[in-house]
Amino acid sequence: MYPRQIGAGEPVKKALYLTAVTVVLLLWLLPLLAVLMTSIRPGSDIMMGNYWGWPSSFELVENYLGVFTQTPMGHYFFNSLVITIPSVLGVLCLSTLTGYVLSRYRFRGNILLFAVFVGGNFLPFQIMMIPVRNLTLALGIYNTYLALIVFHVAFQTGFATLFMRNFIAALPDELFEAARAEGASPLQTLIHVVVPLVRPALAALAILLFTFIWNDYFWAVVLSPSDSVKPVTAGLANLMGQYAASWDLVSAATIVISLPPVALFFFMQRHFVRGLTMGAVKG
Amino acid sequence: MNDFELDRIVKRYGQRTTLDKISLATTEKEFIVVVGPSGCGKSTLLKIIAGLEPADAGRVLIDGRDVTRLEPGDRDIAMVFQSYALYPHMTVAENMGFGLRMAGRPKAEIREAVENAASILQISDYLDMRPKQLSGGQRQRVAIGRAITRSPSVFLFDEPLSNLDAALRTRMRIEIGMLYRRLDATMIYVTHDQVEAMTMATRIVLMNQGGIEQIGVPSELYVNPVNRFVAGFLGSPRMNFMTARVADVDDESFGVSLEGLEGVRVARRPEARLVTGDEITLGLRPEDIRTDGGGEHRLAGQVSLVEEPGRESIAYIDAGAVRASESEDGLGHLTVQADRRTPMRRDDSVTLGFDSDALYVFDAAGNTMTPRRPLDTPSAPNKAES
Amino acid sequence: MHSLLHRHRGWLWPTLFLAPGVILFWVVIVASSAESLRISFFQWDGLGDMSWVGVDNYIALFHDPQFYTSLKNNIIWLVLFMAAPPLGLAIALLVNQQLRGLRLVKTLFFMPLVMSQVAVGVVFTWFYDPANGLLALVFRAMNATAPALLSDPQWVTVAVVIAGLWPQVSFCMILFMAGLNNLDDSQIEAARVDGARGFRMLYHVVLPQLRQVNFIAIAITVIGALRSFDMVSVMTGGGPFGSSSVLAYQMYEESIQSYRFGYGAAIAAVLFVIMALFIAWYLYRMLRIERGTA
Numbered sequence: 015m016y017p018r019q020i021g022a023g024e025p026v027k028k029a030l031y032l033t034a035v036t037v038v039l040l041l042w043l044l045p046l047l048a049v050l051m052t053s054i055r056p057g058s059d060i061m062m063g064n065y066w067g068w069p070s071s072f073e074l075v076e077n078y079l080g081v082f083t084q085t086p087m088g089h090y091f092f093n094s095l096v097i098t099i100p101s102v103l104g105v106l107c108l109s110t111l112t113g114y115v116l117s118r119y120r121f122r123g124n125i126l127l128f129a130v131f132v133g134g135n136f137l138p139f140q141i142m143m144i145p146v147r148n149l150t151l152a153l154g155i156y157n158t159y160l161a162l163i164v165f166h167v168a169f170q171t172g173f174a175t176l177f178m179r180n181f182i183a184a185l186p187d188e189l190f191e192a193a194r195a196e197g198a199s200p201l202q203t204l205i206h207v208v209v210p211l212v213r214p215a216l217a218a219l220a221i222l223l224f225t226f227i228w229n230d231y232f233w234a235v236v237l238s239p240s241d242s243v244k245p246v247t248a249g250l251a252n253l254m255g256q257y258a259a260s261w262d263l264v265s266a267a268t269i270v271i272s273l274p275p276v277a278l279f280f281f282m283q284r285h286f287v288r289g290l291t292m293g294a295v296k297g
Numbered sequence: 298m299n300d301f302e303l304d305r306i307v308k309r310y311g312q313r314t315t316l317d318k319i320s321l322a323t324t325e326k327e328f329i330v331v332v333g334p335s336g337c338g339k340s341t342l343l344k345i346i347a348g349l350e351p352a353d354a355g356r357v358l359i360d361g362r363d364v365t366r367l368e369p370g371d372r373d374i375a376m377v378f379q380s381y382a383l384y385p386h387m388t389v390a391e392n393m394g395f396g397l398r399m400a401g402r403p404k405a406e407i408r409e410a411v412e413n414a415a416s417i418l419q420i421s422d423y424l425d426m427r428p429k430q431l432s433g434g435q436r437q438r439v440a441i442g443r444a445i446t447r448s449p450s451v452f453l454f455d456e457p458l459s460n461l462d463a464a465l466r467t468r469m470r471i472e473i474g475m476l477y478r479r480l481d482a483t484m485i486y487v488t489h490d491q492v493e494a495m496t497m498a499t500r501i502v503l504m505n506q507g508g509i510e511q512i513g514v515p516s517e518l519y520v521n522p523v524n525r526f527v528a529g530f531l532g533s534p535r536m537n538f539m540t541a542r543v544a545d546v547d548d549e550s551f552g553v554s555l556e557g558l559e560g561v562r563v564a565r566r567p568e569a570r571l572v573t574g575d576e577i578t579l580g581l582r583p584e585d586i587r588t589d590g591g592g593e594h595r596l597a598g599q600v601s602l603v604e605e606p607g608r609e610s611i612a613y614i615d616a617g618a619v620r621a622s623e624s625e626d627g628l629g630h631l632t633v634q635a636d637r638r639t640p641m642r643r644d645d646s647v648t649l650g651f652d653s654d655a656l657y658v659f660d661a662a663g664n665t666m667t668p669r670r671p672l673d674t675p676s677a678p679n680k681a682e683s
Numbered sequence: 684m685h686s687l688l689h690r691h692r693g694w695l696w697p698t699l700f701l702a703p704g705v706i707l708f709w710v711v712i713v714a715s716s717a718e719s720l721r722i723s724f725f726q727w728d729g730l731g732d733m734s735w736v737g738v739d740n741y742i743a744l745f746h747d748p749q750f751y752t753s754l755k756n757n758i759i760w761l762v763l764f765m766a767a768p769p770l771g772l773a774i775a776l777l778v779n780q781q782l783r784g785l786r787l788v789k790t791l792f793f794m795p796l797v798m799s800q801v802a803v804g805v806v807f808t809w810f811y812d813p814a815n816g817l818l819a820l821v822f823r824a825m826n827a828t829a830p831a832l833l834s835d836p837q838w839v840t841v842a843v844v845i846a847g848l849w850p851q852v853s854f855c856m857i858l859f860m861a862g863l864n865n866l867d868d869s870q871i872e873a874a875r876v877d878g879a880r881g882f883r884m885l886y887h888v889v890l891p892q893l894r895q896v897n898f899i900a901i902a903i904t905v906i907g908a909l910r911s912f913d914m915v916s917v918m919t920g921g922g923p924f925g926s927s928s929v930l931a932y933q934m935y936e937e938s939i940q941s942y943r944f945g946y947g948a949a950i951a952a953v954l955f956v957i958m959a960l961f962i963a964w965y966l967y968r969m970l971r972i973e974r975g976t977a
Contacts, residue, residue, distance in 0.1 A: 028782065167707065196375075
């Protein structure tokens with residue numbers, strides 16, 4: 015069913031349509047709304063079995079403060095930032111370099127290298143889990159921030175290279191020919207031409223990478239089991255075990271750890287959607 | 298010493314030879330226009346000169362220096378691109394000074410060069426703007442300005458005017474011509490537009506299918522095309538071609554046998570090898586056909602269509618048995634370019650006339666059989682302008 | 684030195700640019716994956732010496748009932764996940780209108796995708812809670828008792844997959860929305876002039892233009908299904924009694940919790956082979972499109 019666009023002169027139709035969309039949306043977000051509701055009611059409501067009725071009082075501030083005072087979530091949050099931000103920056107640098115070369119230089123093995131980046135990106139994490147864990151042990155960085163940063167940079171470089179290559183390949187050839195004709199070296203071309211031109215792509219990519227890395231759970235469990243370096247995802251999973259009865263706290267914590275990617279997404283939605291769908295839509 | 302030279306340049310893409318031993322040399326800072334139909338290899342040739350594409354064989358020399366293996370930036374060239382290739386993130390001044398900045402020249406020198414080029418091109422007021430804020434013509438000037446600031450010994454132009462509208466194109470054509478006279482540099486200018494070629498070039502290089510058909514001053518190519526391709530490519534409206542046979546041959550001339558046209562004799566080149574019965578092609582430029590009843594030979598015809606682009610009128614005439622091959626209208630009608638003062642209407646009956654001197658004859662291989670003409674014949678090249 | 688650099692800059696710079704990314708990716712991702720295949724032929728507790736056991740790990744694996752449970756669950760994931768592309772398309776079509784305020788609605792539909800899978804797991808655990816969850820409330824309203832989905836071996840995997848579908852549908856929806864935005868309007872208009880409407884329009888005019896998006900949506904969905912780990916780990920820990928485990932989770936348990944690294948590597952290898960078949964198909968299609976012959 016391919017719907018026709020609703021015109022400006024059809025107010026009834028428009029109202030009906032908006033109502034229908036809102037109902038579907040509410041159903042769609044029902045599980046999330048349940049968590050949101052729980053996160054603002056007092057713990058006593060839950061003890062009393064008042065899960066879904068009107069909250070006896072609104073404990074928004076108390077519950078969200080509680081996440082930081084009664085649980086180590088604040089520390090996990092800090093860990094997540096320390097892991098995610100350098101990882102994103104690292105991937106942006108590496109993938110700009112690889113994407114530039116793979117899109118603008120013809121050489122034997124170009125397609126093969128590119129295919130490895132793309133293919134490696136789809137590998138199940140488990141196939142590299144044991145050797146990566148050993149590698150971090152051997153380097154003495156197991157159970158440190160660095161272990162996660164190194165892994166995330168390496169892994170996300172695959173996807174990011176695909177992304178940057180396609181973006182740079184879509185830029186006009188003549189801009190690069192002009193740079194060569196003007197005597198710019200590859201390094202100068204990179205700094206003065208490529209980097210300024212890919213800025214919008216870097217913004218989109220940064221948001222995607224932030225989301226991917228922030229939300230990672232598997233490698234957090236494998237490479238940083240101790241509380242001191244654990245990011246929020248692993249932290250929340252722990253919390254669920256330890257505070258099983260305090261659903262108000264767990265719910266608030268769930269919302270808290272979702273906030274950074276959700277906020278990024280809200281403010282830079284255009285970049286995010288364009289990033290995710292790049293390559294999917296052209297051709 | 299040659300200030301610019303191409304020595305047997307060869308380029309292949311897989312099995313296909315795109316450029317086949319292209320040679321060319323200039324001595325006194327010429328304005329060379331390379332023209333040809335799309336796919337003839339002219340853009341590839343330009344990229345090889347610039348160093349953006351490697352040649353498979355042959356050499357490029359600039360001021361006597363072999364630059365074949367050098368990076369584009371080290372060749373002492375500057376290039377103006379079809380899409381202008383301006384950097385959207387840089388101001389006009391930064392765009393123009395880019396090459397010098399990359400070469401690590403002092404700031405003062407860069408600024409002087411940029412301001413100098415900007416004043417030549419009258420874009421001094423736009424130096425702090427971004428390309429996006431400029432019109433097409435202004436962008437084109439910036440692109441040319443970027444080339445000028447580097448003061449190269451060879452300027453390369455890749456169809457620089459094809460993105461401009463007609464009025465602006467004429468204006469930029471004139472400006473580039475004036476620029477050439479002002480700068481002491483060789484210009485290599487690639488285009489598919491014969492008007493640009495005829496008006497700007499000191500010499501035209503006419504290319505077809507990876508080879509050079511003819512090199513010469515514009516009027517030479519127009520008046521003395523070496524073959525049928527050159528004759529058909531230059532001139533608008535196109536030359537009329539008619540298939541005929543050789544009736545008889547003597548020392549200085551030969552007779553033409555063509556149904557509907559009796560008793561035509563044309564002069565021949567001494568080296569022309571023709572025997573009776575050979576298939577030949579007659580060529581007759583539309584402006585050499587008269588409609589005032591004059592001329593050595595006459596043809597009766599009927600007007601099938603008249604176009605009036607302005608200065609002159611162009612008529613497509615059904616001349617009965619005499620049919621044009623590859624005619625402009627696809628119906629075998631002769632194209633006639635006439636003065637506007639000689640009104641013609643559809644379905645009018647007309648008498649066409651021409652002199653046998655005006656006829657070109659090409660043999661089956663397309664080579665010109667008629668003798669060289671002096672360049673001051675009535676077929677002046679400026680008539681090619683439309 | 685400078686002139687040497689200058690003369691060779693044609694290939695030297697690009698090589699330098701490629702090196703860090705390529706080396707890191709090869710060492711950490713590609714070489715590690717190959718190393719895992721090797722480890723799968725050893726018995727190893729992760730600390731002491733490795734001892735060669737040939738294909739023993741694989742033989743043990745093929746006699747392990749848990750392996751078949753995990754494999755079966757992966758297949759359930761794969762099959763049920765195939766609902767994501769059509770559902771995503773349906774929502775994308777639903778919100779494909781140019782009305783004010785719809786942007787916010789679209790954004791809210793994406794929400795599950797942006798949240799971490801762990802958070803989604805928590806959300807659905809709460810949703811499924813047999814005593815107090817929203818689902819229980821619905822059942823109570825109908826005078827029925829809610830099933831304890833997450834502790835029922837028969838339904839647990841389906842329940843987890845439904846949670847997994849939530850962000851996956853969002854993902855497909857984003858892809859299709861972008862695809863619908865990029866449709867060739869003149870084709871739609873031409874079809875409208877020719878009298879096509881509704882399903883016929885969708886089937887004959889819209890879907891053919893969405894082929895590439897469709898391909899990506901299916902690819903991403905297959906990968907998502909085979910990679911499922913987070914949800915299983917958070918919602919059930921593979922339980923009850925391993926009944927909701929998948930290959931990825933079983934591998935993790937065997938290695939990290941039971942210190943059977945060789946055995947874990949063998950499970951990873953099987954998962955890899957399944958995935959490799961798929962990756963090969965994907966790369967083949969991608970490169971074909973790249974060469975412009977698709």
